[in-house]
Amino acid sequence: MAMSVALVGLAGAIALLLWGTHMVQTGVQRAFGPRLRSALGHALRNRLRAVLVGAGVTAVLQSSTATGLMVTGFAASGLVELVPALAVMLGANIGTTLIVQLLSFDVAAFAPALVLIGLILFRRDASPLLHDLGRVFIGLGLMLMALHQMLGMLATYEDAPGLRALLGAIASVPLLDLLLAAIVTWAVHSSVAVVLLVMSLAARGIIPMETAIAFTLGANLGTAINPVIEGVTSQDPAARRLPVGNLLIRTIGAGIALMALPWLARLAETIIADPGRAVADFHTLFNLALAALFFPLLTPFSRLLRWLLPARADPADPARPLYLDRSARETPIVALGGAAREALRLADVLEEMLRGARDALSKGDRKQIGETRRLDDVLDSLNTAIKAYLTSIDTEELGEADHRRLHAILAFAMNMEQAGDVVDLNLLPHAAKRLKRGLAFSSHGEAELIALLDRLIANLRAAASLFMTEDPRAARLLAAEKVAFREAEGVATEAHFARLRAGRLDSAQTSALHLDLLRDMKLINSHIIAAAAYPVLERNGELLPSRIAAPGA
Template identity: 70%
Template sequence: MSFPVTLVDLAGFIALLLWGTHMVQTGMQRAFGPRLKAILNHALAGRLRSFAAGLGITAILQSSTATGLMVTSFAAGGFVELVPALAVMLGANVGTTLIVQLLSFDISTVAPALILVGVLMFRRSASAPAHDLGRVLIGLGLMLLALHQLLGLLVDVEDAPSLRLLLGSIATTPLLDVLVAAGLTWAVHSSVAVVLLVMSLAAHGIVPPDAAFALVLGANLGTAINPLLEGAAGASPAARRVPMGNLVTRLVGIALALAALQPIGRLMVTLQPDTIRAVADFHTLFNLAVALAFLPLLTPLAQLLRRLLPDEQASVDPSAPIYLDPAARETPIVALGGAARETLRLVDGLETMLLGAREGLAKSERRLIAETRRRDDVLDRLNIAIKSYLTSIDPDELSHDDHRRLNEILAFAMNLEQAGDVVDRYLLPHLSKGLKRGLLVPKDGREELVALTNRIIVNLRTAASLFMTDDPRAARLLADEKVAFRDAEARATRAHFDRLRSGVLATAQSSALQLDLLRDLKLINSHIVAAAAYPVLERSGELLPSRVAGG
């Protein structure tokens, strides 16, 4: 077999290894992600408890990046202190080595059985958790199969002069090994796959043990660089502290390990003659050593990070997104949580517009009306940012529940933005036009409009709570609010016709203005109900094609 053909085979088996790793990670995230996120949130009390939580959750998810994104979102939102968050990352770094330990044993013979059982669970099971666990078994089987094929391929090419020359040029320089492995890990987004590849190369003597250990150090560096680079754009200082702290601990550990690489290498080979197991053990022991060294030092490290990345002043642009972390898009449970938090900012923006409209109704001041209209641009830009972020998530990464939640967030954001458009394009222009013409809504009518606006503000706050809780009882109460607006519109319409029959033009025009404003408020309320109540009622079977069941 010629070397170019063999190189293609090598690349194919590496791609299969990457895809298997990807399937294991996404399957675990779909099966356990939301529950593990809640567990992690409750476990962030002390550094030892946080370390254990990070280790355990990453061992299940097989993605230190996913765990890091979760804890970073908690730290950025002020829900957890920096020290426990850094402890979680130390535990996550140890947890991600466990699958490498498992695959370092010769268990390739079970690969076909894992794939068979996984396919049966994936194709035939009606249970979502079993479906996701089937995906995990398929991924594990593919990883074992890829490793077995890699080992077989490397047996054939271990004496190839071209490969020896290529790898020999870097194997003699540990620092270059670290940089090459870090770059490869950054490119493929998987330290597990890179360490497994290094194990395969070391098993056949294509790279010597010391070079293999240096490559493992590079894989640990590369996986710490990814979250910092991808999440840096637009991230707040609080959101950058956890990945920066993780990178600092890795850099210090790698520098010390490189300085003592030769004696460490001799000790590892003496204690563990099996090269594959030696590489896997070095990977785990390195992360354990870094964790043990830094757990007592997390308080001064946190202080250093706060000095390096001080809190910035609140953004002067209220339309700039805060919670849409680009790096989180690879972890749907984190990305959807950030998008939901960003969507709640639309609630705040719409409430500000409604408060301005209420003041405009009560005081009949044009200045208030003009200021309120300008705030609609904030809703428009935030809505565009949320839609762009959600649609950039790979749909293949989403479970059925993830797809449902994504669509609910999009629908909620769209309806709130449309409610803001009603305020901007109809309610406020109608009010402004009436003021220009000298038309004043009668006092009793104005008081009713202000009361209905207050009612809409309460409904908006209920919708925000419902958006987070999915409580069917609150959904029905919110949907029933449409009745109040129908009754108010019916009363105002009858009063308008009475004024028309009275023949007083000014009174009739004022009542027409009141009717226009009332219909605008009714439409705003309809969008708020559609944003939060209808998805919950539809899912619980309480929403009929034309009305709420039993309404």
């Protein structure tokens, strides 16, 4: 009975450690997610920088899996090559060891202070950044509390005959130790928690050093299993190259270390007197050695992965280009026509996003918001493919009119993608905020928003037609649509300040949200007009360089 209670208590401590890790990860992603993603995107241009940034981002996120998912998204969409993506994963593996090194010191005394600071920041609703940082501090405090509780429980039961008999039975088979640790790490989704537990067992003398190292190797292997399992759902084998490559690297490294296990155990015991510290240092050195071994081999290793997992085109994939014929690049006029046809697909995807936003506002469907935001990835992929295709055309074969058409296609594609970003990053989060806070627009206000969204969709269709016809009359009509949104925003702003002056705080909240949504729509409308109307008007000399009146006019 006592052993059952101990196991439940240990499982609860591990669960608290995992929850604290989850809070740190989500808090950092909410506070700095775009910046971390941007840092990864810049780092992927250089292999060595990719290793360093991968380690840093993982140390901040407290999860190599989270880093891997971001990089996998880059690689799957074709934005980066496989070699720098694999370099990031080598760095991410090192980053997890930095977390273990930090938590291996006796820092449990800081746990209450971290939770207190986190709670104060978390309750500051006025600042989303402080709110998210509060979540990070609370998570760190919970992690330290969980570690302290685990150490206390192990100290109490370290001499329990049942525990020693169980560990003694498996300690004689290193391969079984490795597989057991890999399964546990896969189950709890955290190599950090498993390695810290192994450190505690080694420090108390419950397991010998050979078993501790075998468990550590299994933890390194198990943390690479989850991304592979999640990637199985992908229809394209190429999307699984990165997680499979990371798993192969760790499997090879674990296999080599397992063959040298007795020598490694004696070396660790000779150099470092503290068994717990020896486990933490081995964890770090193992991943450093793995990075040093595979870093110069990433190029041939990526070729092997491409051979094992060849790309498969999915005709149903909306992000797959349909009209960018590579053979047509020899005939630029034909290539421009295909690129223009592909650019029209951007308008179709953007219209689908606007319709999704309309349904989210009118029906309050959270699921619809998530599905609509995923369409932005389709826009990004198509826009990237169009730009790469157009820049591959030999410009010496283009005449003046062809150059003008090429730049018009680029402008249209970029503005469609930027309009999609506004929907994804501004308009939809505001709709989600409305649902989260339980705010309800007045019937008049909601009707105005829906009418403007319908007008945006109509303007988008007009822009797509204008992009093909380049008719000056249609361009002037579309450009005049900016006035409608400017007037709607002015009226809404006056109404908002009137409610504030009247002291109607409940109505002021909804009117502020109403005003934010109007500004988002106005910005989307500006991108739609800039995509199709402005190039035509500028070519005909009908576009003024500035709205500011000349002196004396």
